[in-house]
Amino acid sequence: MKLAICAGPATSGKTAVLRHVTDKLLRAGKKVAFLKIDVQYAEEDEMFAELFGIPTRKVYSGELCPDHCNVMVLGDAIQWAKKNEADVLLVETAGLCLRCSPYVDGGLGLVVLEATSGMNLPLKVGPMLSLADMAVITKIDRVSQAEREVFRARIQDVAPSVLIREVNALHGIGIDPIVEQIDATDEAPERMLLRGNPPVGTCTICVGKKEVGWQSHFGVVRPLENQTFYRGE
Amino acid sequence: MIESISLLGGHGRGGEPDLVSRIDFQMGDVVSIVGPTGSGKTTLINDMELFADGNTPTGRRVLVNGVRPPAEFRNNPAANPIALITQHTSFLSDLPVREFLKTHARIRSADPSRIADTVSRTLAFANELTGEPIVLESRMTELSGGQSRALLIADATIVCDTPIVLLDEVENAGIHRSRALELLREHRKVFIFVTHDPRIALLSDYRIVMKQGAITQLLHTDEQERRCSVTVGRVDDMMSTLRERIRLGQRLQDFEMGAVA
Ligand SMILES: Nc1ncnc2c1ncn2[C@@H]1O[C@H](COP(=O)(O)OP(=O)(O)OP(=O)(O)O)[C@@H](O)[C@H]1O
Ligand SMILES: Nc1nc2c(ncn2[C@@H]2O[C@H](COP(=O)(O)OP(=O)(O)O)[C@@H](O)[C@H]2O)c(=O)[nH]1
Ligand SMILES: [Mg+2]
Ligand SMILES: [Mg+2]
Ligand SMILES: [Zn+2]
Numbered sequence: 001m002k003l004a005i006c007a008g009p010a011t012s013g014k015t016a017v018l019r020h021v022t023d024k025l026l027r028a029g030k031k032v033a034f035l036k037i038d039v040q041y042a043e044e045d046e047m048f049a050e051l052f053g054i055p056t057r058k059v060y061s062g063e064l065c066p067d068h069c070n071v072m073v074l075g076d077a078i079q080w081a082k083k084n085e086a087d088v089l090l091v092e093t094a095g096l097c098l099r100c101s102p103y104v105d106g107g108l109g110l111v112v113l114e115a116t117s118g119m120n121l122p123l124k125v126g127p128m129l130s131l132a133d134m135a136v137i138t139k140i141d142r143v144s145q146a147e148r149e150v151f152r153a154r155i156q157d158v159a160p161s162v163l164i165r166e167v168n169a170l171h172g173i174g175i176d177p178i179v180e181q182i183d184a185t186d187e188a189p190e191r192m193l194l195r196g197n198p199p200v201g202t203c204t205i206c207v208g209k210k211e212v213g214w215q216s217h218f219g220v221v222r223p224l225e226n227q228t229f230y231r232g233e
Numbered sequence: 234m235i236e237s238i239s240l241l242g243g244h245g246r247g248g249e250p251d252l253v254s255r256i257d258f259q260m261g262d263v264v265s266i267v268g269p270t271g272s273g274k275t276t277l278i279n280d281m282e283l284f285a286d287g288n289t290p291t292g293r294r295v296l297v298n299g300v301r302p303p304a305e306f307r308n309n310p311a312a313n314p315i316a317l318i319t320q321h322t323s324f325l326s327d328l329p330v331r332e333f334l335k336t337h338a339r340i341r342s343a344d345p346s347r348i349a350d351t352v353s354r355t356l357a358f359a360n361e362l363t364g365e366p367i368v369l370e371s372r373m374t375e376l377s378g379g380q381s382r383a384l385l386i387a388d389a390t391i392v393c394d395t396p397i398v399l400l401d402e403v404e405n406a407g408i409h410r411s412r413a414l415e416l417l418r419e420h421r422k423v424f425i426f427v428t429h430d431p432r433i434a435l436l437s438d439y440r441i442v443m444k445q446g447a448i449t450q451l452l453h454t455d456e457q458e459r460r461c462s463v464t465v466g467r468v469d470d471m472m473s474t475l476r477e478r479i480r481l482g483q484r485l486q487d488f489e490m491g492a493v494a
Contacts, residue, residue: 116325117325119326119327119328120327143325144318144319144321144324144385145316145317145318145319145389146333146337146385146388146389146393147325147326149340149341150326150328150336150337150340153310153336153337153339153340154336156340164308166307171289172288173283174283174288174307175288176288177304
């Protein structure tokens with residue numbers, strides 16, 4: 001079974017892209033399972049079940065970073081998809097935590113970015129872009145050709161090795177290269193590792209200490225006048 | 234080398250077939266696409282720009298030099314032989330004009346030593362078309378509708394410098410249209426204009442007529458139309474002068490109407 005994890009900012013078009021991808025995979029005779037990971041609300045699972053009659057599930061990450069939640073549940077999810085005899089497991093995740101990677105080694109990492117989102121977005125999304133295998137640019141119907149190409153250049157500058165493909169996810173134009181990339185992905189191995197390095201551990205705020213100001217905290221602390229440095233106290 | 238680009242017919246909105254099954258555009262052709270609002274003109278040039286392969290809602294296909302074009306045309310702007318000037322009159326981009334043009338010049342051309350020169354020539358071209366000049370320091374989002382269109386036309390002509398240029402309703406841009414046509418004609422390319430403008434339509438070798446999403450016919454500009462186009466040009470120039478006077482806050486009482494009377 002192959003695994004593809006799809007991340008991207010809210011409303012960037014992840015669901016729209018995956019709908020067309022699912023449709024094409026099904027037409028090619030593949031069995032697809034779909035898992036949605038979100039913080040507190042999602043209905044994509046019901047939508048995919050209704051549209052395609054495929055096995056779907058959702059997980060709310062709640063208190064946990066959605067990317068970490070992904071790592072926690074993915075082992076079980078793969079067992080679940082395999083039990084359903086899926087050839088491909090598609091995971092749509094919010095990818096809200098811009099420090100963590102939503103991707104794993106052994107699966108395809110797709111980031112969905114909208115061409116309408118401003119030229120600095122590629123600089124802001126961190127590992128969600130830089131650790132992806134493929135960046136899918138949606139909503140190309142909403143911008144001029146020139147803007148679309150400049151957006152592509154901005155992505156390529158941040159992530160030189162990421163494959164970029166442009167789509168109109170409303171009409172399903174440009175979806176084939178994504179399906180080909182999934183086909184070209186190796187079967188998901190038994191043991192998989194989270195891609196990239198997780199961020200610095202936990203701070204005292206994570207464990208419930210609510211006082212404002214670094215003087216009230218210990219362990220990982222940081223004053224304002226120090227953009228990058230954290231020190232142990 | 235690009236010698237021709239071909240469009241293979243698909244179908245209109247209701248599934249009725251394009252009545253012209255194949256159009257071969259040759260280098261140097263000037264073509265118009267005409268039809269009522271909503272008849273699928275923009276959709277047709279989008280098919281071309283996307284190198285449609287039966288994968289768009291129209292089912293049309295595009296060939297270059299008679300064969301299916303390589304995927305590189307879509308995935309590498311430096312290899313893309315088509316520039317498209319869309320109907321968009323605003324930018325979402327939050328970059329300064331200079332940065333935008335530099336980035337576009339970099340991704341569109343292989344020669345980094347000419348970027349600065351390309352940027353200044355593009356700006357000069359755009360400013361021949363606008364009323365109030367564009368400055369390189371302003372942000373793309375601050376440009377007016379007309380300035381945005383002028384910059385896109387200049388960008389397509391100078392930065393992209395492709396053999397095929399598709400233009401969507403440039404006449405509505407509020408720019409110096411006849412100057413734009415003059416400047417464009419200095420470049421030998423395939424020009425395909427989506428237009429409602431008789432002057433542009435009559436300047437074309439032929440026009441593609443659209444209805445309900447489908448191509449219904451090709452009309453070659455005939456002898457009589459070529460003769461008409463001289464008068465159409467005069468009327469149009471007069472209208473431009475009128476327009477310009479109104480723009481500059483002038484009165485029209487002593488305006489010479491002789492050209493049409
Ligand atoms: N062959 C087709 N099949 C399916 N849908 C189509 C087809 N052609 C056009 N459409 C749809 O019809 C609508 C109007 O088309 P389009 O925007 O191309 O019209 P237009 O001629 O450019 O209009 P305007 O003059 O207002 O710019 C769009 O939503 C488009 O997706
Ligand atoms: N015009 C246009 N709209 C799109 C495109 N892709 C997605 N959308 C719209 O954007 C909205 C959000 O898309 P959705 O797939 O739900 O985003 P998600 O939150 O990333 O899953 C929906 O209204 C889609 O119809 C596209 O390529 N073009
Ligand atoms: Mg979604
Ligand atoms: Mg249009
Ligand atoms: Zn996280």
